[in-house]
Structures are given as C-alpha cells and as structure tokens.
Amino acid sequence: MTEMIGGNALAYAGAALAAFLAGSGSAIGIRYAASTASGVLTEDPEKFGLLFVLVVLPGTQGLYGFFSAFLVMLKLNLFGGEVLSLTTSQGWQVLFSCLPIGIAGLVSGIHQGKVCSAGIQMTAKRPEMAFKAAVVYAVMVETYALLGLVVTLFLLFFGIKL
Amino acid sequence: MNPSYDDGDTRYAYAVGRIRTLEARLLDGQRVERLVEAKDFEETFSILRETDYGEEFGEERVASLQEIEQVLQIKREGAYRTFTELCLDEEVRELILSTQDYQNIKVLIKGSVTGEDSDFALSQFGILSGEKIKRIFKEGRSQGFSTHLRKAVEAGLSYDTPEWIDIAVDHEMFRFWSARAKEVGNDFILGFIQLILDLENIQTFFRIRRGEGGLSFLEKALFFNGWGEDTMSLHRDRFLKAFESPWEGISSYFFATPYERVLREGGEYLERKGSFASLEKLCDDCRMEYLRSTRLMTFGVEPVIAYLYAKENELKILRLVFLGKLYGITQEKIRERLPEVF
Numbered sequence: 001m002t003e004m005i006g007g008n009a010l011a012y013a014g015a016a017l018a019a020f021l022a023g024s025g026s027a028i029g030i031r032y033a034a035s036t037a038s039g040v041l042t043e044d045p046e047k048f049g050l051l052f053v054l055v056v057l058p059g060t061q062g063l064y065g066f067f068s069a070f071l072v073m074l075k076l077n078l079f080g081g082e083v084l085s086l087t088t089s090q091g092w093q094v095l096f097s098c099l100p101i102g103i104a105g106l107v108s109g110i111h112q113g114k115v116c117s118a119g120i121q122m123t124a125k126r127p128e129m130a131f132k133a134a135v136v137y138a139v140m141v142e143t144y145a146l147l148g149l150v151v152t153l154f155l156l157f158f159g160i161k162l
Numbered sequence: 163m164n165p166s167y168d169d170g171d172t173r174y175a176y177a178v179g180r181i182r183t184l185e186a187r188l189l190d191g192q193r194v195e196r197l198v199e200a201k202d203f204e205e206t207f208s209i210l211r212e213t214d215y216g217e218e219f220g221e222e223r224v225a226s227l228q229e230i231e232q233v234l235q236i237k238r239e240g241a242y243r244t245f246t247e248l249c250l251d252e253e254v255r256e257l258i259l260s261t262q263d264y265q266n267i268k269v270l271i272k273g274s275v276t277g278e279d280s281d282f283a284l285s286q287f288g289i290l291s292g293e294k295i296k297r298i299f300k301e302g303r304s305q306g307f308s309t310h311l312r313k314a315v316e317a318g319l320s321y322d323t324p325e326w327i328d329i330a331v332d333h334e335m336f337r338f339w340s341a342r343a344k345e346v347g348n349d350f351i352l353g354f355i356q357l358i359l360d361l362e363n364i365q366t367f368f369r370i371r372r373g374e375g376g377l378s379f380l381e382k383a384l385f386f387n388g389w390g391e392d393t394m395s396l397h398r399d400r401f402l403k404a405f406e407s408p409w410e411g412i413s414s415y416f417f418a419t420p421y422e423r424v425l426r427e428g429g430e431y432l433e434r435k436g437s438f439a440s441l442e443k444l445c446d447d448c449r450m451e452y453l454r455s456t457r458l459m460t461f462g463v464e465p466v467i468a469y470l471y472a473k474e475n476e477l478k479i480l481r482l483v484f485l486g487k488l489y490g491i492t493q494e495k496i497r498e499r500l501p502e503v504f
Binding site: 036038039040114118120121125 | 169172175176177178179180181183184186460461
C-alpha cells in the first residue's frame with residue numbers, strides 16, 4: 001500500500017499538516033484572546049496597546065507551521081525549477097519531521113490562547129501586571145511550540161538526506 | 163447549555179473580558195471605609211466622584227435621598243442590562259431574572275390584600291416588566307403567566323398576611339429555581355441556589371425563634387432541603403431540633419457545616435443586642451464569598467452572574483451609608499451592618 005503512495009505526496013502531506021495543525025492552533029488561540037480583549041476594550045479602549053501583545057502571541061504557532069512547510073518546499077526545490085523526486089521512505093521521513101511543530105503548534109496555540117485570555121483579564125484589573133506576569137506566562141507556553149519547531153528544523157536539515 | 167467543563171464555557175470569552183473591566187470599577191474596601199468615615203453627604207459625594215459614580219454625583223443636581231435613590235436605580239438598571247446582554251444562555255437568564263418577577267408578584271398580592279398602592283415597589287428588571295405583570299395580575303388573567311409564576315400567584319393569594327405571602331411565593335420560587343438549575347446543570351448555579359436557600363432558612367429560623375408561632379410555624383415556613391441529603395445543604399431536621407435549644411447551643415447542631423460561624427456569631431449578636439444586623443451581614447458575606455470564587459474562572463457564565471450580584475451588593479452598601487448619614491447613625495453601627503465588598 002505504502003509503495004503506491006509517492007514520496008512527494010507524503011512530503012506534501014507533511015508540509016500541509018505542519019501549516020494546517022499549527023495554523024488551526026493559532027486561530028483557536030487568537031479567538032480566545034481576541035474575544036476577551038474585545039470585551040475589555042469595549043469598556044476601556046485605552047488598553048489597546050497593553051493587550052495587543054497578548055492577542056498576537058498565540059499567532060506565532062501558525063507562523064512556525066508555515067515556516068516549516070516552506071522549508072519542506074525549499075528542500076524539494078519546489079521554487080527552483082525541477083522538483084526532487086522522493087522515495088516513499090524519504091517521503092515518510094519528511095512527513096514525520098513535520099509532526100513536532102504541527103502537533104505542538106496545535107496544542108500550545110489553544111492553551112496559549114487561554115493563558116493570554118486570563119492574562120488579558122488580569123490586565124483589565126491590574127494593568128501594571130501586563131508585561132510582568134501575563135506576557136511572561138504566555139511566553140512559557142510558547143517555549144514548547146518553539147521546541148517543536150526546533151525539532152522539526154533539525155530533522156529536516158540534518159535527519160533527511162535527499 | 164453545557165455545564166462548566168475544563169476551562170469553562172469559552173463562548174463567554176468576550177463577556178468575561180467586559181466583566182473584568184467592570185469589576186475593576188466596583189468600590190473597594192478602602193473606599194467604602196472612607197465613605198463610612200465621611201462627615202456628611204457632600205464629603206460622600208466627593209469620594210464617589212473619584213469612582214464609577216463620578217458622572218452622577220459630579221453635578222449639583224443630586225441633593226435629596228430620593229435623587230440618590232434614582233441614581234442607584236440607574237446603576238442597577240445598567241447592571242441588569244449588562245447581565246441580559248452578556249448572558250448567552252436563555253435558561254440561565256430566565257433563572258436569574260425570575261427573582262424580580264417573584265418579587266413583583268409578592269408586591270402585587272400584598273398590595274391587593276392591604277389595599278395600598280404599591281406600584282412604586284415594582285421592579286422593571288424581571289423577565290416580564292413590572293407593568294406587564296401588574297396588568298395581567300389586575301385583569302385576573304393568571305393564564306397569562308408561565309406555569310411557575312401562576313403557581314406562585316395561586317400560592318400567595320391563599321394567604322392574607324404579608325409574612326405568609328412572602329413565604330408562599332418564595333417556596334414556589336425555590337421550586338422553580340431548583341428545577342431550572344438542574345436542567346441547566348451548572349455546578350456553580352446549583353451551589354449558589356443551594357446557598358441562598360440555606361441562608362434563607364437560617365434567617366427564617368432566627369426570625370421565628372425570636373417571634374411567635376413556635377415549632378409548627380417553623381416547620382411550615384422552612385424551605386425544602388434542596389438537592390437531597392447527600393449534599394452539604396442544611397437539612398430541615400437540624401433547624402427543627404435546634405429550635406428549642408438555648409442560643410449558645412444552636413451552632414453545635416450545625417457543626418462542620420459552612421454556616422457554623424453565621425449561626426454562632428449572628429445568633430450571639432441577636433441574643434445580646436436584639437438586632438438581626440449581624441446575621442444579615444454574615445449571610446451577605448457568605449454570598450459574596452461564594453461569588454468571589456468566580457474570580458478564578460477564565461471563561462463561563464459564572465463571572466457574569468457574580469457581577470450582577472456584586473453590583474447589587476455595592477448598591478446596598480451605598481444605600482446603607484447614605485441612610486446612615488441621613489439619620490446620623492454612628493460609624494460603628496454602619497460598619498456592623500455593611501456587607502463585605504466583592
């Protein structure tokens with residue numbers, strides 16, 4: 001069965017998963033944070049600047065996913081003329097390389113959105129804590145998306161010989 | 163409606179954001195203390211000008227107690243409007259706003275019994291407006307009410323003393339609340355209704371104990387047991403057993419329940435000073451303590467409900483402070499009655 005699936009198709013699936021999963025995590029995360037921020041801003045529009053960082057933070061996972069997908073395309077020489085032809089084994093390697101950022105991006109994006117939403121609520125009451133605590137806690141969740149990205153990059157650059 | 167799960171109901175992300183900002187504008191304990199210490203109305207107004215009440219008390223048009231009451235009413239209306247706007251679940255909205263409908267029914271039945279005009283006491287914040295409830299009631303078209311309100315009207319009309327009308331309508335209200343709360347299935351709401359029910363029973367217990375009527379009166383007046391014996395709710399039997407006990411021993415019947423302190427301290431104050439002030443304050447504080455748990459909830463309808471009651475509590479504090487100033491009540495006495503802030 002797997003022999004029937006082309007290596008390139010698997011690699012494309014990996015790139016798509018990286019962008020789709022991490023992007024979905026970001027979209028859901030931003031939805032939580034932006035909804036809460038909208039509520040705060042309805043009553044207190046002057047807090048826009050303070051809340052902006054907390055709303056955009058869950059968006060980074062989507063960028064990591066896109067970046068990983070882009071690297072896969074570069075690796076396949078998608079923009080350089082002749083596209084490389086991968087064996088099925090190489091295709092699987094690319095697909096699995098994309099999973100760390102895809103899955104870590106999905107889960108961490110959702111949870112980061114919730115942490116940011118809580119941080120926005122704290123900022124509504126204690127604006128001085130916005131950067132002291134709210135952003136710091138949100139960045140802690142970010143760490144795990146970053147680790148996912150690093151693993152994906154190492155695997156793509158050093159783990160696969162094309 | 164889905165009960166609270168995991169991090170709460172995320173549909174309320176916007177609502178909770180708004181509520182947190184509004185909560186930050188509620189009066190804090192320090193400001194309330196300054197209000198109590200204020201020498202006169204003018205000083206009270208100047209303190210309130212630093213707060214969310216600045217606009218209303220910023221002009222000289224507020225001078226009499228009646229005008230102050232109007233301002234408080236405007237704020238109350240705002241809180242109910244916010245709640246109605248932000249509560250996304252119709253069942254919950256009806257549950258919370260129904261209190262006002264039952265209140266209106268009590269006012270109308272008592273008015274019809276005593277023959278006094280009580281329209282001024284009608285609340286406009288219920289599911290049905292005060293005017294509509296009055297019209298249906300006066301026309302004698304009980305079928306115009308929902309089933310639960312019709313039952314309350316029938317129950318209230320079967321008595322002719324204000325005290326029993328209150329008790330009869332409240333019994334129907336709690337029946338509706340408990341049935342609706344079970345349908346909604348939200349643990350916070352179930353707990354809150356249980357708390358209100360228990361606190362009502364505690365106050366009824368002390369009122370009947372101080373007054374006339376005896377055990378048979380209490381047996382009839384106490385509300386049912388809430389959700390059953392497997393919960394923390396206070397069983398009716400505890401009250402009935404404690405009824406004949408001397409006041410020092412009452413709290414032992416409620417040992418290890420969340421209300422032990424309310425019964426001990428409230429009962430002691432009542433015995434020594436003959437006033438329900440401490441008991442009422444302790445009951446209010448219990449409610450606030452429960453509602454404060456919503457500060458830890460990131461999403462869900464709970465903070466929206468808590469804000470409504472927190473605002474009502476704040477308006478009660480202001481009313482007590484203003485009345486205290488008007489009648490020259492000492493700071494100490496005002497403090498004794500003031501509930502804690504949210």
